[in-house]
Amino acid sequence: MKKTVTLFLLMLCGVLTYAQQADTLKTFSINASLWSRGEFRDGALPAENGVDHAAFLMSNNVIGMNYSGKNLEARFSPKFFGIWGAKGSGGMAIEEAWFGLKGGGWFLRLGRQKLSYDDERIIGSNDWAMATSTHDIVKAGFELGKHKLHILAAFNQNNENTNGGTYYINGGQAYKNMQAMWYHFDPLPQLGASLIFMNTGMQNIMLTEEENKTEYQQLFGIYASWKPGNFGLQASYYRQTGHDENGLPIHAWMTSAEADWRAFDWLSLNTGFFFMSGDENFFIPAQGALGMARKTEVRGFNPIFGSHHQFYGAMDFFYVNTYYGGNTPGLQDYHAGIRLRPLQALSLGVSYHLLATAVPIENASTLVLGHEVELEASWKISKDITLMAGYSFMNGTETMQLLKRGDEDRLRWAWLMLMVTPQFLNHKW
Numbered sequence: 001m002k003k004t005v006t007l008f009l010l011m012l013c014g015v016l017t018y019a020q021q022a023d024t025l026k027t028f029s030i031n032a033s034l035w036s037r038g039e040f041r042d043g044a045l046p047a048e049n050g051v052d053h054a055a056f057l058m059s060n061n062v063i064g065m066n067y068s069g070k071n072l073e074a075r076f077s078p079k080f081f082g083i084w085g086a087k088g089s090g091g092m093a094i095e096e097a098w099f100g101l102k103g104g105g106w107f108l109r110l111g112r113q114k115l116s117y118d119d120e121r122i123i124g125s126n127d128w129a130m131a132t133s134t135h136d137i138v139k140a141g142f143e144l145g146k147h148k149l150h151i152l153a154a155f156n157q158n159n160e161n162t163n164g165g166t167y168y169i170n171g172g173q174a175y176k177n178m179q180a181m182w183y184h185f186d187p188l189p190q191l192g193a194s195l196i197f198m199n200t201g202m203q204n205i206m207l208t209e210e211e212n213k214t215e216y217q218q219l220f221g222i223y224a225s226w227k228p229g230n231f232g233l234q235a236s237y238y239r240q241t242g243h244d245e246n247g248l249p250i251h252a253w254m255t256s257a258e259a260d261w262r263a264f265d266w267l268s269l270n271t272g273f274f275f276m277s278g279d280e281n282f283f284i285p286a287q288g289a290l291g292m293a294r295k296t297e298v299r300g301f302n303p304i305f306g307s308h309h310q311f312y313g314a315m316d317f318f319y320v321n322t323y324y325g326g327n328t329p330g331l332q333d334y335h336a337g338i339r340l341r342p343l344q345a346l347s348l349g350v351s352y353h354l355l356a357t358a359v360p361i362e363n364a365s366t367l368v369l370g371h372e373v374e375l376e377a378s379w380k381i382s383k384d385i386t387l388m389a390g391y392s393f394m395n396g397t398e399t400m401q402l403l404k405r406g407d408e409d410r411l412r413w414a415w416l417m418l419m420v421t422p423q424f425l426n427h428k429w
Contacts, residue, residue, distance in 0.1 A: 026069045030425040034061045037417035041315075057084040060130045062095055074099040075113075081130040095134055105144040112136050115152070115305070117182050118194050118223040119234060121256070124307030133305055135173070146187065152180040167209045174304075176214055177201040193224040196238075200304065202245040217242035217250050219304065230262040234272075244298050252277045252301040270351075271336040274311070276301040278330020278358035299359075300328035313353055314374045314392045315413045317404075329403070330358025332367070345380040355394075361402055369403065370396035370411075384422045390415050 042053040064077040076097050082090020098111030112134050114125040126133040141150040155177045157168055168176040180198040187193075197220045204213040221238030240252040258272035279300040303311075303319060311333075312318040318331050337351030353372040360367065372394040379387045394400075394411040 025428065027067070027426070027428045029064075029066045029423060029427070031064050031066070031421065031423040032062065033064070033419070033421050035059065035417055035419040037415055039413070039415045042412040058082065058130055059084065059090070060132075064096070071101060071103045072099070073102060073109075093131075095132060106140075106142045108138075108140045110138050113139065115139075117150075117196065118225075119236070120307040121236065121303055121311055122196065122198075122219065122221070122238065123180075123305045126307045126309070128307070128309040133307075135178075135305075137178075146185055148182075148184040150180075150182045152178065152182075154178045165209075165212050166214075167212045168203050169205065174202075175200050176203050190227045190229075191225075193222065195222055196220065198304075199242075204247055205245050206247055213247075215243040215245055215247055217244060232258075232260040234258040238301070240301060248295065248298050250298040252299055254301045254303070266341045268339040269337070270339075273332070273334045276303075276331045276358060279327040280359055282327055282329040282357070282359050282361050295327065300330055302328075313355065313372055313394075314376075314390060315372070315394065315411060317411075318355075329361055332356040332358055347378040349376040350374070351376075357399065357403075361399055364399040364402050366397060366399055368397050369400045370394050384420055386419045386421075388417045388419065 036057065036059040038055070038057045040053075040055045058081075060079065060081040062077050062079040064075060067074045077095045079093050079095045080090060081093070082088075094112060096111075096113050098109055098113045100107055100109035102108075114132065114134050115123050115137070116125050117123045120126075124133065135152075135154055136156065137152055137154040139150060139152050141148070143149075154173075154175075156171055156173045156175065157166065158171050166176070178198065178200045180196065182194060182196045184192060184194040197218070199216055199218050201214045201216050204211075204215050207213050218241045219238060221236060223234070223236040225232070225234045227233075235255075235257045237255045238253065240250050242250050244250055254274065254276040256272065256274035258270065260268060260270040262268045277299050279295065279298065281295075306319075308319045309316055312331065313333070319328075332355070334354040335351060337349060339347060339349040341347050351374045353374070355369040355372060356367040357369060358367075372392060374390065374392045376390040377388065381387055390413075392411075392413045396404075396411055400411075
């Protein structure tokens with residue numbers, strides 16, 4: 001802890017040294033990200049009350065106010081979001097509210113902010129969801145030449161307490177405190193690699209408020225990308241250790257590899273796979289039955305703060321929604337895709353996924369969950385207006401039926417979204 005504080009103070013001194021200089025240019029802008037999306041789901045998520053389909057409309061509207069000077073920057077972005085017709089007519093929230101100092105490659109940023117690192121599998125903004133991922137956090141570091149170093153620190157509480165300790169549960173964040181370090185190095189213009197270490201403190205939910213124990217879990221790993229010309233290769237490997245909020249030891253890992261090729265201006269191809277470890281002796285009772293398997297350790301990898309929608313199948317069955325009993329069988333995904341751009345403003349995509357669990361499921365004869373096909377189209381109507389649509393179909397196996405606790409093996413999901421991103425003001429002086 002003392003070393004972290006010392007490092008933050010050194011970075012702050014570096015920023016303040018440059019902040020002594022007079023500002024020469026300031027900008028203030030107001031922009032918006034306004035989208036509405038309609039969805040139809042038929043078996044795409046676990047059934048509730050025997051009904052396996054649903055349809056609804058939702059909106060997410062964010063207004064962003066941005067200030068930037070030579071040594072000072074700030075952003076304030078309120079948002080309105082909700083399901084159309086929901087009781088209370090949706091909700092208001094502050095998506096981002098932060099200010100920062102910068103100078104000479106050094107920076108310090110404090111407040112509620114989005115975080116995005118590498119491919120966003122581990123830490124991302126999750127912009128597809130109505131409730132995007134933001135953090136009340138201090139971020140400091142430097143970006144000089146081929147090197148980038150970011151240090152993150154957060155500490156969360158529900159109230160401005162004068163006593164009662166630091167017990168934290170049912171708060172605005174899933175974690176009690178967090179410290180992380182991300183380092184990125186570009187040895188060549190087309191080659192980059194990142195190292196990440198994250199220590200996350202979770203309130204032990206098995207103990208009383210008086211006992212108040214914080215459990216710490218660690219995540220560390222590497223991400224690398226190589227883009228020679230029209231080709232691109234990405235790979236990653238991460239491990240998790242420590243203890244979860246139940247006090248159970250964690251031994252989990254994941255790995256991924258991706259490749260893409262821009263064959264022509266109008267044609268791109270991609271393929272890849274990832275493997276995420278799962279909990280051993282994974283068990284799901286039949287629909288209408290009860291049951292539980294005793295768990296002594298956590299082997300299921302948890303992509304804690306990632307942008308889950310872009311990785312685990314468009315229907316959001318995996319890692320966006322929890323499984324029965326809170327365990328996970330892990331996931332294997334072997335996929336390939338094609339993207340066409342017949343017109344400058346029109347993009348069409350199709351992708352295929354072979355999905356499987358990482359560990360066997362009791363009473364299931366195969367690890368394979370099914371075959372998923374995803375269709376997507378995007379039409380840029382004008383500079384600020386984009387219309388998008390998608391359709392996903394999955395032919396599930398008996399293993400998928402067990403995982404969903406249902407008897408439907410053909411899963412469908414369709415969506416239509418309109419996004420408007422105007423800039424209302426951009427003033428410089």
